[in-house]
Amino acid sequence: MLNPPRTVVHRGAGLYALERALQRRGFAYVAGADEAGRGACAGPLVVAAVILPAGRRGEIDGLTDSKLLTPAVRERIYQSVIERAAAYSVVVTPPGEIDSRGLHVCNLAGMRRALAQLAQRPDYVLTDGFPVDGLEVPGLAVWKGDQVAACVAAASVVAKVTRDRIMVELDETWPEYGFAVHKGYVTSDHSAALRRHGPCRVHRFSYTNVAAVADVVGQRSTVGVASGVTAPGTVVVGDNVGMEGGVR
Numbered sequence: 001m002l003n004p005p006r007t008v009v010h011r012g013a014g015l016y017a018l019e020r021a022l023q024r025r026g027f028a029y030v031a032g033a034d035e036a037g038r039g040a041c042a043g044p045l046v047v048a049a050v051i052l053p054a055g056r057r058g059e060i061d062g063l064t065d066s067k068l069l070t071p072a073v074r075e076r077i078y079q080s081v082i083e084r085a086a087a088y089s090v091v092v093t094p095p096g097e098i099d100s101r102g103l104h105v106c107n108l109a110g111m112r113r114a115l116a117q118l119a120q121r122p123d124y125v126l127t128d129g130f131p132v133d134g135l136e137v138p139g140l141a142v143w144k145g146d147q148v149a150a151c152v153a154a155a156s157v158v159a160k161v162t163r164d165r166i167m168v169e170l171d172e173t174w175p176e177y178g179f180a181v182h183k184g185y186v187t188s189d190h191s192a193a194l195r196r197h198g199p200c201r202v203h204r205f206s207y208t209n210v211a212a213v214a215d216v217v218g219q220r221s222t223v224g225v226a227s228g229v230t231a232p233g234t235v236v237v238g239d240n241v242g243m244e245g246g247v248r
Contacts, residue, residue, distance in 0.1 A: 015150045016059060018142070022124050023054050029086060031122035032151025033111045033132070036066070036159035038103060041210050042177070042184035042203045043167050045093040045103065047110035048158035049118055051086040052151050058084065063153050065146040066160035078161040081154045087120035088154075090162050099206040108132055128152050174200045 019030045035047045052058035060080045062073060069077065082088065091110040098106050111132045115125060125132070125139035126149045132139065145152035164183055171180035177193045177200065184190075184202075186209060194203075194213045203210045 015063060015148070015153060018126065018149045019052070019058075019151055020054075027124035027138075028054070029120055029123045030126060030151055031087075031115055031118060031124070032126045032128075032145070032149055032153070032155045033115055034128045034146055034152050034156040034159055035107055035110065036156070036163040037184065038107065039186075040184035040204075041186055041207045042095065042179065042190075042199075043170060044095060044163065044202075045098055045106055045110060046159045046163040046166070047091045047093070047107065047114045048088065048155040048162065049111070049114035050081060050088045050151050050154040050158060051118060051120055051122055052081075052154055053084060053086045058086075058150065060084065060150070060154065063150055063157070065144075065153055066156040068147075069157070071164070074157055074161050074164075077154075077157050081158055085154070087118040088158060089114045089117040089119075090158060091117070092162075092166070095202055095204045098204055102206075126152050128156070170202055174202070 022030050029051050031049050031051045033047065033049045035045060037043060037045045052060075060077060062069070063077055063081075066074055091114045093106045093110050101109075111127060112134060115122065115132075115135060122137055125135055125137055126145055127139060127141050128145035129141060129143060131141040142148050142152065146156040147153070167179045167183040170184075171178070176197050178189055182190050191209065194210065199205065199210050199214050205211055205214055
Protein backbone atom coordinates (compact mmCIF):
# COMPACT_ATOMS: atom_id res chain seq x y z
CA MET A 1 0.00 0.00 0.00
CA LEU A 2 1.33 3.41 -0.96
CA ASN A 3 1.78 5.94 1.80
CA PRO A 4 -0.20 9.17 1.33
CA PRO A 5 1.82 12.15 0.12
CA ARG A 6 3.26 14.47 2.72
CA THR A 7 1.30 17.57 3.59
CA VAL A 8 3.38 20.69 3.12
CA VAL A 9 2.20 23.89 4.80
CA HIS A 10 4.16 27.03 4.03
CA ARG A 11 4.68 29.52 6.85
CA GLY A 12 3.14 32.28 4.76
CA ALA A 13 -0.07 30.33 4.12
CA GLY A 14 -1.93 32.00 6.97
CA LEU A 15 -2.62 31.41 10.65
CA TYR A 16 -5.27 28.74 10.05
CA ALA A 17 -3.53 26.74 7.31
CA LEU A 18 -1.78 24.23 9.57
CA GLU A 19 -4.92 23.33 11.51
CA ARG A 20 -6.97 23.07 8.33
CA ALA A 21 -4.38 20.74 6.81
CA LEU A 22 -4.47 18.52 9.89
CA GLN A 23 -8.26 18.49 9.89
CA ARG A 24 -8.26 17.40 6.23
CA ARG A 25 -6.06 14.50 7.31
CA GLY A 26 -8.67 13.37 9.83
CA PHE A 27 -7.48 15.17 12.97
CA ALA A 28 -10.76 16.87 13.77
CA TYR A 29 -9.75 18.43 17.09
CA VAL A 30 -6.39 20.20 16.99
CA ALA A 31 -5.27 21.66 20.32
CA GLY A 32 -2.72 24.40 20.79
CA ALA A 33 -0.80 25.00 24.02
CA ASP A 34 1.27 27.98 25.10
CA GLU A 35 2.42 29.68 28.28
CA ALA A 36 2.86 33.13 29.77
CA GLY A 37 5.35 34.19 32.41
CA ARG A 38 8.47 32.23 31.50
CA GLY A 39 10.66 35.32 31.62
CA ALA A 40 9.15 36.90 34.73
CA CYS A 41 10.93 36.83 38.09
CA ALA A 42 7.69 37.18 40.05
CA GLY A 43 4.25 35.64 39.82
CA PRO A 44 3.04 32.34 38.43
CA LEU A 45 3.62 30.50 35.20
CA VAL A 46 0.31 30.18 33.32
CA VAL A 47 -0.29 27.56 30.63
CA ALA A 48 -3.37 27.45 28.43
CA ALA A 49 -4.66 24.90 25.93
CA VAL A 50 -7.30 25.72 23.31
CA ILE A 51 -9.19 23.81 20.63
CA LEU A 52 -10.80 26.10 18.08
CA PRO A 53 -13.78 24.81 16.09
CA ALA A 54 -13.33 24.01 12.41
CA GLY A 55 -14.64 26.40 9.81
CA ARG A 56 -15.43 30.08 10.01
CA ARG A 57 -16.53 29.95 13.65
CA GLY A 58 -12.93 29.20 14.60
CA GLU A 59 -11.62 32.25 12.77
CA ILE A 60 -11.13 35.14 15.18
CA ASP A 61 -10.49 38.60 13.81
CA GLY A 62 -7.09 39.96 14.79
CA LEU A 63 -5.82 36.74 16.39
CA THR A 64 -2.03 36.49 16.57
CA ASP A 65 0.77 36.08 19.11
CA SER A 66 -0.42 37.74 22.33
CA LYS A 67 2.86 39.65 22.68
CA LEU A 68 2.07 41.53 19.47
CA LEU A 69 -1.30 42.78 20.71
CA THR A 70 -2.26 45.75 22.86
CA PRO A 71 -3.92 44.96 26.21
CA ALA A 72 -7.32 46.14 24.94
CA VAL A 73 -7.14 43.96 21.83
CA ARG A 74 -5.96 40.98 23.88
CA GLU A 75 -8.99 41.32 26.13
CA ARG A 76 -11.32 41.40 23.12
CA ILE A 77 -9.70 38.37 21.52
CA TYR A 78 -9.62 36.54 24.85
CA GLN A 79 -13.39 36.93 25.13
CA SER A 80 -13.88 35.70 21.57
CA VAL A 81 -11.71 32.65 22.20
CA ILE A 82 -13.58 31.77 25.40
CA GLU A 83 -16.93 32.13 23.64
CA ARG A 84 -16.02 30.21 20.49
CA ALA A 85 -13.55 27.55 21.63
CA ALA A 86 -14.56 23.92 21.27
CA ALA A 87 -12.65 23.49 24.55
CA TYR A 88 -10.12 25.39 26.63
CA SER A 89 -8.29 25.02 29.94
CA VAL A 90 -5.80 26.94 32.07
CA VAL A 91 -3.19 25.72 34.55
CA VAL A 92 -1.47 28.05 37.04
CA THR A 93 1.87 27.08 38.61
CA PRO A 94 2.86 29.21 41.64
CA PRO A 95 6.37 30.62 42.01
CA GLY A 96 7.25 28.32 44.91
CA GLU A 97 6.80 25.29 42.70
CA ILE A 98 8.89 26.91 39.98
CA ASP A 99 11.66 27.38 42.55
CA SER A 100 11.53 23.77 43.73
CA ARG A 101 11.03 21.97 40.40
CA GLY A 102 12.53 24.30 37.82
CA LEU A 103 10.87 26.41 35.14
CA HIS A 104 11.09 23.99 32.21
CA VAL A 105 9.83 21.03 34.24
CA CYS A 106 6.87 23.13 35.42
CA ASN A 107 6.22 24.33 31.88
CA LEU A 108 6.05 20.77 30.51
CA ALA A 109 3.91 19.59 33.42
CA GLY A 110 1.58 22.55 32.99
CA MET A 111 1.12 21.81 29.30
CA ARG A 112 0.38 18.15 29.99
CA ARG A 113 -2.20 19.12 32.61
CA ALA A 114 -3.82 21.78 30.49
CA LEU A 115 -4.15 19.40 27.55
CA ALA A 116 -5.41 16.57 29.77
CA GLN A 117 -8.04 18.84 31.30
CA LEU A 118 -9.60 19.77 27.98
CA ALA A 119 -13.22 18.65 27.99
CA GLN A 120 -12.77 17.57 24.37
CA ARG A 121 -9.90 15.13 23.88
CA PRO A 122 -7.62 16.45 21.12
CA ASP A 123 -6.66 14.35 18.12
CA TYR A 124 -3.47 16.32 17.54
CA VAL A 125 -1.46 18.82 19.60
CA LEU A 126 0.57 21.83 18.48
CA THR A 127 2.99 23.42 20.94
CA ASP A 128 5.07 26.57 20.72
CA GLY A 129 8.79 25.98 20.30
CA PHE A 130 9.49 22.70 22.07
CA PRO A 131 7.92 19.21 22.10
CA VAL A 132 5.88 17.84 25.00
CA ASP A 133 6.05 14.09 25.47
CA GLY A 134 3.61 11.80 27.26
CA LEU A 135 0.48 13.20 25.59
CA GLU A 136 -0.84 9.91 24.13
CA VAL A 137 -1.78 11.75 20.92
CA PRO A 138 0.44 12.88 18.05
CA GLY A 139 1.89 16.34 18.25
CA LEU A 140 4.25 18.82 16.68
CA ALA A 141 6.46 21.53 18.14
CA VAL A 142 6.21 24.61 15.92
CA TRP A 143 8.85 27.33 15.93
CA LYS A 144 7.07 30.60 16.82
CA GLY A 145 3.86 28.60 16.88
CA ASP A 146 1.86 31.52 18.29
CA GLN A 147 2.51 33.32 14.99
CA VAL A 148 1.91 30.27 12.80
CA ALA A 149 -1.00 28.24 14.23
CA ALA A 150 -4.31 29.77 15.31
CA CYS A 151 -4.90 27.39 18.22
CA VAL A 152 -1.45 28.18 19.66
CA ALA A 153 -2.06 31.91 19.22
CA ALA A 154 -5.41 31.51 20.98
CA ALA A 155 -3.71 29.66 23.85
CA SER A 156 -1.11 32.41 24.11
CA VAL A 157 -3.83 35.05 24.46
CA VAL A 158 -5.73 33.07 27.10
CA ALA A 159 -2.54 32.44 29.09
CA LYS A 160 -1.37 36.06 28.84
CA VAL A 161 -4.70 37.65 29.80
CA THR A 162 -5.18 35.20 32.68
CA ARG A 163 -1.70 35.90 34.03
CA ASP A 164 -2.00 39.68 33.62
CA ARG A 165 -5.21 39.61 35.66
CA ILE A 166 -3.46 37.62 38.40
CA MET A 167 -0.60 40.12 38.50
CA VAL A 168 -3.05 43.03 38.81
CA GLU A 169 -4.64 41.24 41.78
CA LEU A 170 -1.21 40.65 43.35
CA ASP A 171 -0.50 44.37 42.97
CA GLU A 172 -3.31 45.05 45.44
CA THR A 173 -1.43 43.08 48.11
CA TRP A 174 2.08 44.26 47.16
CA PRO A 175 1.62 47.68 45.50
CA GLU A 176 5.21 48.69 46.21
CA TYR A 177 6.52 46.47 43.38
CA GLY A 178 4.30 47.74 40.55
CA PHE A 179 3.12 44.28 39.46
CA ALA A 180 0.09 45.79 37.68
CA VAL A 181 2.46 47.64 35.33
CA HIS A 182 5.35 45.27 34.57
CA LYS A 183 3.53 42.00 35.42
CA GLY A 184 6.53 40.61 37.29
CA TYR A 185 9.06 40.94 34.48
CA VAL A 186 12.49 42.46 35.01
CA THR A 187 12.30 46.20 34.39
CA SER A 188 14.30 49.08 35.84
CA ASP A 189 11.39 50.03 38.12
CA HIS A 190 10.92 46.44 39.29
CA SER A 191 14.64 46.06 39.97
CA ALA A 192 14.67 49.30 41.94
CA ALA A 193 11.69 48.12 44.02
CA LEU A 194 13.46 44.82 44.71
CA ARG A 195 16.53 46.65 45.97
CA ARG A 196 14.40 48.98 48.08
CA HIS A 197 11.99 46.47 49.63
CA GLY A 198 13.58 43.07 49.07
CA PRO A 199 11.54 40.28 47.45
CA CYS A 200 8.07 39.26 48.59
CA ARG A 201 6.68 35.74 48.65
CA VAL A 202 5.45 35.79 45.05
CA HIS A 203 8.96 36.40 43.71
CA ARG A 204 10.91 33.48 42.26
CA PHE A 205 13.79 33.06 44.68
CA SER A 206 15.66 30.63 42.42
CA TYR A 207 16.17 33.44 39.91
CA THR A 208 19.60 35.06 40.16
CA ASN A 209 18.41 38.66 40.43
CA VAL A 210 15.92 37.82 43.18
CA ALA A 211 18.32 35.57 45.10
CA ALA A 212 21.00 38.27 45.02
CA VAL A 213 18.67 40.84 46.57
CA ALA A 214 17.41 38.28 49.11
CA ASP A 215 21.02 37.74 50.21
CA VAL A 216 21.54 41.46 50.68
CA VAL A 217 18.43 41.93 52.81
CA GLY A 218 18.93 38.69 54.75
CA GLN A 219 15.89 36.83 53.42
CA ARG A 220 17.57 33.88 51.83
CA SER A 221 17.75 31.92 55.07
CA THR A 222 13.96 31.91 55.38
CA VAL A 223 12.81 31.62 51.78
CA GLY A 224 13.12 28.67 49.42
CA VAL A 225 15.66 28.87 46.63
CA ALA A 226 17.12 26.33 44.27
CA SER A 227 19.71 25.24 46.86
CA GLY A 228 16.93 23.67 48.91
CA VAL A 229 16.38 25.85 51.97
CA THR A 230 12.91 26.01 53.44
CA ALA A 231 10.24 27.17 51.01
CA PRO A 232 7.81 30.00 51.78
CA GLY A 233 4.22 29.38 52.74
CA THR A 234 1.36 28.84 50.34
CA VAL A 235 1.25 31.47 47.63
CA VAL A 236 -2.04 33.25 47.10
CA VAL A 237 -2.19 32.52 43.35
CA GLY A 238 -3.12 28.92 44.07
CA ASP A 239 -1.80 25.46 43.39
CA ASN A 240 -0.87 23.86 40.10
CA VAL A 241 -4.44 23.07 39.09
CA GLY A 242 -6.81 24.08 36.34
CA MET A 243 -7.96 27.61 36.95
CA GLU A 244 -10.76 27.70 34.43
CA GLY A 245 -11.98 25.81 31.42
CA GLY A 246 -14.93 24.96 29.29
CA VAL A 247 -16.34 23.20 26.30
CA ARG A 248 -18.80 24.41 23.69
